[in-house]
Structure formats: C-alpha cells, structure tokens
Amino acid sequence: MTPSSSSRSGDRNGSVVMETPLKELKKDSPVADVDDNAISAGGPQDVYGEDRATEDHFVTPWSVSVARFKLGASLCRFHSFKWGGYTLLRDPHFNKGLAFTEDERDAHYLRGLLPPSVIPQETQVKKMIQHVRQYQVPLQKYMAMMDLQERNERLFYKLLIDHVEELLPVVYTPTVGEACQKYGSIFMRPQGLYISLKEKGKIREVLRNWPEQNIQVIVVTDGERILGLGDLGCQGMGIPVGKLSLYTALGGVRPSACLPITIDVGTNNEKLLNDELYIGLKQRRATGQEYAELMHEFMTAVKQTYGEKVLIQFEDFANHNAFDLLEKYRSTHLVFNDDIQGTASVVLAGLVAALKLVGGNLSDHRFLFLGAGEAGTGIAELIALETSKQTNAPLEEVRKNIWLVDSKGLIVSSRKDSLQHFKKPWAHEHEPVKNLVDAVNQIKPTVLIGTSGQGRTFTKEVIEAMASINKRPIILSLSNPTSQSECTAEEAYKWSQGRAIFASGSPFPPVEYEGKMFVPGQANNAYIFPGFGLGLIMSGTIRVHDDLLLAASEALAAQVSQENFDKGLIFPPFTNIRKISAHIAANVAAKAYELGLATRLPQPKDLVKFAESCMYTPAYRSYR
Known part of the structure; x- marks a missing residue:
C-alpha cells in the first residue's frame, strides 16, 4: 500500500x-x-x-x-x-501468523483460519531460528529465509536483525552467489521487476505495474558480473533482492520503499542458454547502441516515475558498463555503484582503523592491488582522495604510492596505450613485472589488497614476502564468494606467523595459531551502503559526491572500539550494525547539508537521533 x-x-x-x-x-x-x-x-x-x-x-x-x-x-x-481475513494471512506485508490477538481474529475474519494458540513475535523468532538451523546446507537456509520473507515480512526482518551475524552470510554473500547460480531451479515467486529487451519503449508502463509508488531506493543489475561468478544473466536478481533486504534490516529503509530490478539484455553464458529452467531471455547479450538505449530509457523512466531523489544503486555490472553508466548519470541522477564506491568506502574505513594498529598516516603507506577492475580502481581512487585531503598534496602525486596488478602484470607507463581508461591513472614509471610475488618484492607494499575474483592467488610465497617486508602486513582478501577469496584467514595468519592484519570480503571463522585465537574481520559492503542510503534519503540529497563516501568511511572507522583492536579487528562487529548505520547516515547527511546537496530543510539538530527515528523496525502493529 x-x-x-x-x-x-x-x-x-x-x-x-x-x-x-x-x-x-x-x-x-x-x-x-x-x-x-x-x-x-x-x-x-x-x-x-x-x-x-x-x-x-x-x-x-x-x-x-x-x-x-x-x-x-x-x-x-x-x-x-x-473475505479479508483469508487475504490478510497471505499478504506478507501485514501477516502476523499466530501473533494475531483474539480481538484481531474477531475484527478481521480470522476465526477458524488459524489454530487457537496466540504466540508473540519473540516466540516466533525462536521457532524460526531453530527451523533455519536445522538445515546443514547453506542454500537450504537461504530458501527457508526467502520463504519466510514471502509469508511474513516483519518476522523475516526481526529474525534477520536479531541474528544478523549468523544470517547475514545466508541472505547475502557467500550464499547468495550459489542462489543466483541456481535461481532457475529454486525460483518460486517473482520478486522485484524484470525489464527485458521485450519491454523496450514501455518501461514507464512496466514501472507502473509495481504496486508501490513511493520508492526511495532501487538496486539494479544486468547480471553480467555477479560477484566473482561471471555472467548469470536474469538469475542475477538474487543480488538486488539480497541488497535491499539489508537496506531494510541494517539501514532501516522501509521495505515498501525498496525496489529490486533486473535488466535482462540476454546472457553470454552458454550453460544458461541451454538450460530449460533458465528464466531469462535466451539470446546473446545486447551491446552498443541497443544496450545504451534501453538503459537510457530505464534511467529516464525511473526519474519520471519516482522523482529526483530516488537512489539508483548499480550492482554487478561488467567493468565496461559500470564506469560508463556511473559517469554518464552521476550529474543527472542520484546514482551509486556499490562495486566501485561502496567497496571503496568500506575498505578505506578499514585502512583508517588499521592505522591505529600499525601507526602512521595513509600517506606513509604503500598499496598494492591484485585486480584492476571496478573494485580495485574504486578503492585506489578513494584512498588517493582521502590522502590528498589529509596532506593537501595533488591527487596525481599521492597516486604514485598506489600500484595495481591486472591479468597482464603490474600496470606501468609503458602499457598506457593499451590500457582501459579507468586503469590509466595508475600506470606509473616502472619496469614491467609479470607475477604478483615479484611485484611485492619490488614495490614493497605495506598493504596488499585482492579484488581479482581469482581464488588462492595470495600464495604462500606472496604472504611470506609481505611478512618479510612488514612487521604487521595488512592483507585484505576481498573477492566474493568464499571460493574466490585470494586467500583464507588461516593461510594469512599461518604464513605470516600470526602477524597479519587480515580482513576478507566473505566471512571466515576464527583461527587458532600457536595457542592464540585470531578473529578475522570482514570488509563487507553491508557496513556502508545501508547507512549511506539512509543518509541520502533522510536528508533528501539529490547527487552523490565523493566527499559523502569519505564521510561514510570516517564514520565507520570511528565505530571500531579498543576491544575490537585488541582482537586484531579493523571493523566493528555486525551485532551493532543498526547503530553503526545511524552514525554513518548522520555523517553522510551532515556532509550533504554542508555541500548544499540536501533538500530536506531545516537540517535536524541531532542527525544521529533523527537517523534512528527514521529507521523501520519490524515489530508487529496492532490492527483495529
């Protein structure tokens, strides 16, 4: 409604x-x-x-x-x-199951449609977490959670909030990757909007088919580069659905304001094209003008339908489209690319926090990336922006401390003519280097960051080289899902003799090494985008500026406590994520007001309290 x-x-x-x-x-x-x-x-x-x-x-x-x-x-x-009672029990937005009171059962024609017992929401949460835990296979846990979301929305979010550390890997990475791979076989009820080439010329009409009109956040993908799994076409819908679940659970954006969308222009995945259960267009991907025209119609239709302040989050587009779409629409729409900007913001927060453990400023450190796509170049640029801001040094100068390795080796100036445009700022003067371990030995980085999407590429030789150069090497293995992580937490700690400061994109369990317990951190975008989006919404911000990303990073880094540092963590625990999101939202909103990008006036006096007041809570309502 x-x-x-x-x-x-x-x-x-x-x-x-x-x-x-x-x-x-x-x-x-x-x-x-x-x-x-x-x-x-x-x-x-x-x-x-x-x-x-x-x-x-x-x-x-x-x-x-x-x-x-x-x-x-x-x-x-x-x-x-x-006959509203029967309908009510099948409406996930309003269904409370056995939590309907005696009076509600009389008032809304529920008598006989439910067993006589009345059970409060807290008891329902206990029952559901036991139900989810009975499954040993992560994908079965995922399907149980999605089934609950389709039956009882508020109970789904209450369960997710109360058990966020346990269930985040179920509804998000890494399990969502497997869910996308098998989306055709587990697909039951459609979630979100599917806009394919068949709808070209009619996208506004398609948007009107969605039952909610007051949309504040859209997460959209074209499925070409899902996590580290490649082209999953229409089956990439699991990503927008999962991201928006976190917008609500972690950032407090109401569910009815969230719209997941998949743009289906075909797929180049031969396995899917030959799969009778594949749910998308069975054709090769549209490119060039046909693709650009469909995306432009979509972007125009969204703004016409939902207004200037709707946030459009691009998710898992291939490099060649992701950078172009962000650059094309950042001046006309409220757009955010989580792979480029969200990842950058959360990693920068982790690095700022890590300085408390290793000492120095960002300008004192040297960074080496394995991977020069959306995530790698996005992180590199935000590190450079923050360093430039702190030192007042030119951006071109601070970039010289940041080196990237792609599939052809170290990015150096002699390769500049053959590089994609987003890699060119990182082409520094140096002789060509083919493999990563040689790059580590020659560049001598203090921070090693993996965004390659290639599993086990931080080999024993690479980690040992980092440990020989640094007393406390910072190693961030960020590729998702777990199978694509550059190294495991156990490998990072063992091969560095327990000296590494480690964080990964997907979660790893604690590691015991030589009698000491190490708790690996998770550089998860879920730390940033829910609070970031809430900050944009509550301030009525109309454009995303790089300084807003820096504000989000600063707020997240400030939430890491001494107790966290004592465990070697550079990110706070997810148990406090809604409080963390409120602080991020407040910091982002404050910067938006400072830059003149906010439209909700006057500015609230206490932005943290205002953010908390803006957050959706999944407690049941009393129906009259």
Whole structure:
C-alpha cells in the first residue's frame, strides 16, 4: 500500500476494483477513525518511531470498499469486502501468523483460519531460528529465509536483525552467489521487476505495474558480473533482492520503499542458454547502441516515475558498463555503484582503523592491488582522495604510492596505450613485472589488497614476502564468494606467523595459531551502503559526491572500539550494525547539508537521533 490517501485491492471473482479515497470510507469502516489531519500530513502518527516521513500507515489495508460491475448490467453496487481475513494471512506485508490477538481474529475474519494458540513475535523468532538451523546446507537456509520473507515480512526482518551475524552470510554473500547460480531451479515467486529487451519503449508502463509508488531506493543489475561468478544473466536478481533486504534490516529503509530490478539484455553464458529452467531471455547479450538505449530509457523512466531523489544503486555490472553508466548519470541522477564506491568506502574505513594498529598516516603507506577492475580502481581512487585531503598534496602525486596488478602484470607507463581508461591513472614509471610475488618484492607494499575474483592467488610465497617486508602486513582478501577469496584467514595468519592484519570480503571463522585465537574481520559492503542510503534519503540529497563516501568511511572507522583492536579487528562487529548505520547516515547527511546537496530543510539538530527515528523496525502493529 502507498501513503496516497486511497485504498485498493483485488476481487477473487475478477470484479473491477475502484480506488476509494481514505477520507471517503464509510463511518463503519475500520479506518474511519483515522484523523483527517494525520491523513493530510502523509499518514497517521507512527507509534513505533519509524520515520514519520518514510513509513506508510494503513490501519487495515485489506478492508476496502469496492465496486462490483456485473457484465451486461448498468448498475454497480458497493459492498463490504468480507473475505479479508483469508487475504490478510497471505499478504506478507501485514501477516502476523499466530501473533494475531483474539480481538484481531474477531475484527478481521480470522476465526477458524488459524489454530487457537496466540504466540508473540519473540516466540516466533525462536521457532524460526531453530527451523533455519536445522538445515546443514547453506542454500537450504537461504530458501527457508526467502520463504519466510514471502509469508511474513516483519518476522523475516526481526529474525534477520536479531541474528544478523549468523544470517547475514545466508541472505547475502557467500550464499547468495550459489542462489543466483541456481535461481532457475529454486525460483518460486517473482520478486522485484524484470525489464527485458521485450519491454523496450514501455518501461514507464512496466514501472507502473509495481504496486508501490513511493520508492526511495532501487538496486539494479544486468547480471553480467555477479560477484566473482561471471555472467548469470536474469538469475542475477538474487543480488538486488539480497541488497535491499539489508537496506531494510541494517539501514532501516522501509521495505515498501525498496525496489529490486533486473535488466535482462540476454546472457553470454552458454550453460544458461541451454538450460530449460533458465528464466531469462535466451539470446546473446545486447551491446552498443541497443544496450545504451534501453538503459537510457530505464534511467529516464525511473526519474519520471519516482522523482529526483530516488537512489539508483548499480550492482554487478561488467567493468565496461559500470564506469560508463556511473559517469554518464552521476550529474543527472542520484546514482551509486556499490562495486566501485561502496567497496571503496568500506575498505578505506578499514585502512583508517588499521592505522591505529600499525601507526602512521595513509600517506606513509604503500598499496598494492591484485585486480584492476571496478573494485580495485574504486578503492585506489578513494584512498588517493582521502590522502590528498589529509596532506593537501595533488591527487596525481599521492597516486604514485598506489600500484595495481591486472591479468597482464603490474600496470606501468609503458602499457598506457593499451590500457582501459579507468586503469590509466595508475600506470606509473616502472619496469614491467609479470607475477604478483615479484611485484611485492619490488614495490614493497605495506598493504596488499585482492579484488581479482581469482581464488588462492595470495600464495604462500606472496604472504611470506609481505611478512618479510612488514612487521604487521595488512592483507585484505576481498573477492566474493568464499571460493574466490585470494586467500583464507588461516593461510594469512599461518604464513605470516600470526602477524597479519587480515580482513576478507566473505566471512571466515576464527583461527587458532600457536595457542592464540585470531578473529578475522570482514570488509563487507553491508557496513556502508545501508547507512549511506539512509543518509541520502533522510536528508533528501539529490547527487552523490565523493566527499559523502569519505564521510561514510570516517564514520565507520570511528565505530571500531579498543576491544575490537585488541582482537586484531579493523571493523566493528555486525551485532551493532543498526547503530553503526545511524552514525554513518548522520555523517553522510551532515556532509550533504554542508555541500548544499540536501533538500530536506531545516537540517535536524541531532542527525544521529533523527537517523534512528527514521529507521523501520519490524515489530508487529496492532490492527483495529
């Protein structure tokens, strides 16, 4: 349902349904006692403190007035829609299962549709976590969580929030990678919007088919480069769905304001093209003008439909499209590429925190990357921006401390003519170097960062070389999922004799080495994008500026406690993620106000408290 003052539903007999303004509902309607002033202000007061501006509030949205038109008859009659209880139990947005009270069961025609027991949400959470834990296979846990999301949305988010460290790897990386690979066989009910080449010229019409109108965040992919798994085509939808689940659970953006979208232009994955269960277009990928025209129509339609302030997050586009799309639309739309900018922001936060353990400033360190795609160049550029800001040195100068290795070896000036445009700023004067261990020995980095998507490329020789150069080498193995990680936590600690400061993209369990327990950190984008998005939304920001990414990094680094440092961690635990997201949102919003990018005026006095007040909470509501 949307906060427009109208109510709408379908008729099981195929009747035409008319929208009736909320104010015009009959006096005996369950929503008739809603205050008119609250309606005009955008909805009744939210008793749960969930963003008066972003949460929609219908008291009983399934109790509606409809017009039933009979074929051949000129008369239409209004009637009360009495089968709402059955519909209510099958609406994931409002279903509470056995948590419906006795009074609610009487008021909403639920008698006989539920067993007699009344069970509170807290007990439901205990039951569901036991249910999920009974599965040994991660993909089965994922499917159990997705099934819950389709049945009871608030219980899904309550469960995810209460057990975030346990369930984050289930609904997000690494399990979501396997889910995307097998999406065709596990696909049950469609989630989000699928916009294919068949819809070219009709994308605005497709957007109108989505039932929610007040959309604040769109996560969109074309499925060409899903995690480190390659082209999964239409099956990449698992990524937008998973990301937006985290926008709600970790950042407090209400579920109805989130829209996952997959742009289907075909796939070059031969296995999928020959798979009878593949759910997307069975054709080779569209490129060039055909691709550009579809994307431009999409971007234009989104802005026309949802307005200037809708956040469009690009996810898992291939390098050649990701950089071009970000550059093309960053001046006309509120766009954010999580692979380029989100990864950069979370890694920069980890590096800033790591300085507390190794000493010095960013300008005192030398960085070597394995991988020069979206993530690698994005991180490198944000490190350079922050270093330039701290030292007032020219950007070109500070880039000289940052070196990248791609599939052909060290990126050096003699290769400049053959490099893609986003790699050229990192082509420094140096003789060609083919392999990583030689690059480590010659560049002598203090920080080694893997964004290659190639598993086990930080070999024993590479880690030992880093350990011979540095007392405490910083090793970030960031590729997802776990199978693509450049090295494991155990390898990093063992081969560095327990001296490495390690973090990875996917989670690794604690490691015991020579009687000491090491807890590996996770440089997970989920630290950044939910809070970052909330900061943009709550301030009404209209464009993403690089300084907003730096503000997010600073806020995350500030949340690492001495207790975390004592364990060797450079990121805070996910158990506090909603508090962390509120601080990130506040810092991002403050910078947006400072830069004149925010439109929600006046600026709230306490941005952290305002961020917390804006966050959706999944507690059940009492229905009248």
